[in-house]
Amino acid sequence: MHTKPVPVPDEVSAPFFDGARDxxxxxxxxxxxxxxxxxxxxxxxxxxxxxxxxxxxSGRGTLYTFTIMxxxxxxxxxxxxxxxxxxxxxxxxxxxxxxxxxxxxDALRIGMALDVVFEDVSDDIRLPKFRPVAG
Amino acid sequence: MPLPADTDVSTPKYxxxxxxxxxxxxxxxxxxxxxxxxALGTWALRNAAADAGIKTSDIDGMLSYSxxxxxxxxxxxxxxxxxxxxxxxxxxxxxxTEALIGIAIGVMEAGLCNCVALFRAMNGFSxxxxxxxxxxxxxxxxxxxxxxxxxxxxxxxxxxxPTFMRHMYDYGTTPEQVxxxxxxxxEHASNNPKAYYKKRYTVDDVLSSxxxxxxxxxxxxxxxxxxxxxxxxTRADRAKDMRHTPALIRGIVGRCSxxxxxxxxxxxxxxxxxxxxxKDILWPNSGVGPEDIDATGAYDAFTFTSMLQLEDYGFCxxxxxxxxxxxxxxxxxxxxxxxxxxxxxxxxxxxxxxxxIENVRQLRHDIDDSCxxxxxxxxxxxxxxxxxxxxxxxxxxxxxxxxxxxxMTTSGMVMRRG
Ligand SMILES: [Zn+2]
Numbered sequence: 001m002h003t004k005p006v007p008v009p010d011e012v013s014a015p016f017f018d019g020a021r022d023x024x025x026x027x028x029x030x031x032x033x034x035x036x037x038x039x040x041x042x043x044x045x046x047x048x049x050x051x052x053x054x055x056x057x058s059g060r061g062t063l064y065t066f067t068i069m070x071x072x073x074x075x076x077x078x079x080x081x082x083x084x085x086x087x088x089x090x091x092x093x094x095x096x097x098x099x100x101x102x103x104x105x106d107a108l109r110i111g112m113a114l115d116v117v118f119e120d121v122s123d124d125i126r127l128p129k130f131r132p133v134a135g
Numbered sequence: 136m137p138l139p140a141d142t143d144v145s146t147p148k149y150x151x152x153x154x155x156x157x158x159x160x161x162x163x164x165x166x167x168x169x170x171x172x173x174a175l176g177t178w179a180l181r182n183a184a185a186d187a188g189i190k191t192s193d194i195d196g197m198l199s200y201s202x203x204x205x206x207x208x209x210x211x212x213x214x215x216x217x218x219x220x221x222x223x224x225x226x227x228x229x230x231x232t233e234a235l236i237g238i239a240i241g242v243m244e245a246g247l248c249n250c251v252a253l254f255r256a257m258n259g260f261s262x263x264x265x266x267x268x269x270x271x272x273x274x275x276x277x278x279x280x281x282x283x284x285x286x287x288x289x290x291x292x293x294x295x296x297p298t299f300m301r302h303m304y305d306y307g308t309t310p311e312q313v314x315x316x317x318x319x320x321x322e323h324a325s326n327n328p329k330a331y332y333k334k335r336y337t338v339d340d341v342l343s344s345x346x347x348x349x350x351x352x353x354x355x356x357x358x359x360x361x362x363x364x365x366x367x368x369t370r371a372d373r374a375k376d377m378r379h380t381p382a383l384i385r386g387i388v389g390r391c392s393x394x395x396x397x398x399x400x401x402x403x404x405x406x407x408x409x410x411x412x413x414k415d416i417l418w419p420n421s422g423v424g425p426e427d428i429d430a431t432g433a434y435d436a437f438t439f440t441s442m443l444q445l446e447d448y449g450f451c452x453x454x455x456x457x458x459x460x461x462x463x464x465x466x467x468x469x470x471x472x473x474x475x476x477x478x479x480x481x482x483x484x485x486x487x488x489x490x491x492i493e494n495v496r497q498l499r500h501d502i503d504d505s506c507x508x509x510x511x512x513x514x515x516x517x518x519x520x521x522x523x524x525x526x527x528x529x530x531x532x533x534x535x536x537x538x539x540x541x542x543m544t545t546s547g548m549v550m551r552r553g
Contacts, residue, residue, distance in 0.1 A: 005276040067296035085288040121358040
C-alpha cells in the first residue's frame with residue numbers, strides 16, 4: 001500500500017507546519033515593505049529584507065486556476081483519482097497550491113470564494129486545504 | 136537575402152549569419168531501444184558527421200544536456216574518435232537545444248574551439264520517463280517540493296495544466312481549437328517516414344481519448360520515445376566545404392525566463408509564458424519579425440505548449456492562439472507551417488532537438504519525405520501534402536524554433552537558408 005508523500009519540514013518551513021498543526025494558516029510578512037510571501041523563504045522576495053515574521057493569514061481566498069488529475073503519476077494517489085489541484089489567491093496577495101475539498105470536481109469554478117480547512121496526513125502533519133465558502 | 140544595412144560590429148548583430156548548422160543526425164525513434172544512451176549518442180553523432188561530410192575527428196567541441204539520464208561528452212568523444220578542445224555537459228531538458236547552440240557560438244567566437252557537436256541521448260520511454268513517475272515519485276518530500284507534491288502535483292503535465300485551464304478561462308480557448316495542434320502535426324508526421332506515430336488523427340480522436348489531467352487528453356501529450364539526436368555547428372565560412380546548404384544561425388535567445396522561476400504562478404498572469412520576454416531578444420537579435428518567418432518549430436510537449444509559445448512570441452495576438460492553431464496557418468500548405476516533422480506529439484520526444492533538425496532540412500530544401508529522388512541525388516518535391524506525400528515547404532528561407540522548458544523558461548532561434 002503506497003501512501004501519499006508526507007512533508008518533512010525543515011528549520012525554515014517549520015513555523016508553517018507548526019501553525020497548520022494548530023489549524024492556523026501561517027505566512028511570512030515583511031515589516032520592511034509590508035509584503036506577504038509564500039512559499040517559505042529566508043528573505044523577503046519583494047524587497048530582500050531579512051525582516052520576516054510569521055503571521056496568521058485570514059485563510060480566505062478565491063480559486064485562481066485548477067486541474068483535475070485522472071492519471072496516477074504517484075502510486076500514493078492511486079485511490080484519490082480523480083482529484084483536483086488548485087491555485088488559490090489568498091486575501092494577503094499570495095497564491096498557494098492546495099486541494100479544494102467538500103465539493104465535486106465538476107462544480108469547481110475559477111473565481112469561487114474559498115476558505116482554509118486542515119486535514120491530517122500523518123500523526124505530526126496537517127495540511128491546509130480549501131473548501132467553498134457557504135452561500 | 137542580403138544582410139540589412141544596420142549590421143555592424145556590435146554584438147549581437149555582428150554574429151548574424153556568422154555561424155551555421157552544417158550537420159544533423161538522429162537514431163531511429165523507438166520504444167525499447169535495447170541500447171545504452173552511450174550507444175545511441177555515438178550513433179547520432181556519427182550520422183551528424185557523415186551528414187556534414189566531415190570526419191568525427193574534425194569535431195573539437197562538444198555540448199550535451201540531460202537530467203542525469205544520458206551519457207556525458209567525456210565518454211562520447213572517445214567513442215567517436217574526437218579529441219576535444221572544449222566540452223560541457225549541462226543540466227536541462229526542453230529549451231536547452233537553442234540555448235546550447237548559443238553557447239556553441241559563444242565558445243567558438245571566444246576562440247576555444249572550431250566545430251561543436253551538440254547531442255541529446257535518452258531512453259525517454261524505456262528508462263527515465265519525463266512524466267516524473269517511478270523513482271522520481273519517492274516519498275517523503277522536503278525543500279521546494281513541500282508545497283506541491285503533498286497535494287499530488289508533480290509531473291510535467293500536472294504542473295502545466297493550471298496554465299492551460301486559466302488560458303481557457305481568460306480567452307475562451309476551446310479544447311477543439313487546441314486539438315487541432317495534434318491534428319496538424321499528425322498530418323505532417325504521416326509524410327515523415329521516421330515518425331514514431333504516422334497515423335492521422337481527427338479532433339474527435341483527441342477529444343475522445345482519455346483525460347490525463349484536465350484539460351489534457353492522452354492525445355494532447357507527446358509521445359515518449361528512446362532516441363539520440365545530434366547537431367554540428369561551425370563558422371559559416373567553413374560550411375562552404377561541407378555537403379549541404381548551411382542553415383545560417385541568425386539570432387538566438389537562450390533560457391529566457393519569467394520572474395520567480397521556482398514559483399512562476401506567484402507573479403503575473405499564469406497563462407503568460409517565457410516567450411513574452413524572449414521575443415524582445417530573439418527578434419532584434421535576428422533582425423526579422425514573426426511576419427517574416429516561413430515555418431515554425433514551436434515545442435509541442437503538449438498541444439497547448441505550441442499554442443502558448445506562438446502567441447507570446449508574437450505570431451498572433453495574446454489570447455488568439457486558439458484561432459491561430461486551428462486556422463490552417465500551421466498546416467503544410469498553410470502560410471506558416473509548424474513542426475513539419477510531426478514534432479514531439481508524433482515524430483518522437485527529444486527535448487527539442489528534432490524540431491531544429493527538421494528546420495535545418497527544410498532550409499536545405501531537401502526534407503526526407505517519400506518524394507522521388509532525381510538524377511542529381513536530390514528529392515524532386517511534389518508539394519502535394521496529402522497523406523504519405525511531400526512535406527517540403529516551398530521556397531522556404533527563414534525558420535523560427537521556439538523551445539519550451541516549462542511555462543517559465545524558453546529558448547528560441549531563427550535560421551535562414553545559406
Ligand atoms: Zn519586503
